[in-house]
Amino acid sequence: MTITGEIRGRRPRPSPPRWRITSLEVLCAVLVLALVGQDWLASLLLDAPRVRTASTTFVAVCVQALPFLVLGVLISGAIAAFVPASALRRLLPRKEALAVPVAGVAGVALPGCECASVPVARRLMGQGVAPAAALTFLLAAPAVNPIVLVSTAVAFKDAPLMVPARFVGSLLTAVVVGWLWTRFGRTEWIAERALARVRDHDGTSRWAVFAETARHDLVEAGGYLVLGGVFAAAFKVLVPTEWLETLAGQVALGVFVxxxxxxxxxxxxxxxxFVAVSMSTLLSPRLLLVFLVVGPAVDVKLVALQAGAFGRSFAWRFAPAVFLVAIGCAVLSGVVFL
Incomplete structure (x- = not known):
């Protein structure tokens, strides 16, 4: 063999992976800069009373919510790594109408955030679980699990009935949507890739799945927590009290907003x-309950995730239906408990 042939026969060496700047590196850089320049920032910003109020609200929301967020993502990672999707399938009744409420109650035992519930529901479908039961679990798991209920109890310690009101409203939303799917849903609305048979983990180390799931959920959910803290702070100092009094006086408009x-x-x-309780001095508990029930069931990031997992044809039908059902269930639960 010639030298040219030997060179041609060799496989090219894989190029080393390029280091890319991600949102995690940007977040760390911002935090480091904030720590280095904290004295300058304090002298610049904290002289204004409204800025002091906003910063106090932001820190209070983030500090109170962070432990529950960390605990939630750790549990979500553990479930993704160590609880096979087939475990829920074995617990569900074969009759679809009975499997729906069982899947809703299973959300209490298998907590996870909204982002984690979408791939879990997709995996359940790939394991042969009926779509109605998988979608019920998708809605129930991030809304009725113990982490969410405990955080709600801590936030609304002066309004303890908010916990059962949220639990019943969220669970009812999941079950009603599941039953509606059994009656009106069609399998052809779901993308074929979501129904393809899958196996748990596909040979990936369970600890690697745990670490990656927890890291991903913490970075993504942490960003939304910061966004919520910023909103709560801005809401506290920028929204006139007269607007909220008008909103509280018009029930239908307040519920929709x-x-x-x-x-x-x-x-x-x-x-x-913790974001909702920051508005409790200006808005009624029933309006805050609508905010708490609708949020985990349907929001912009969930619609995007569902479109990617189950197809756009599914998402544009599913999201409006969940939105309307969640509003109705929240209002009904609020009338009963609040």
Missing amino acids: MALLAVVLALCSEADA
């Missing part, structure tokens, strides 16, 4: 109660 706000803000369910 709070539901739409939950969709747009796209907060993590482990942290949204």
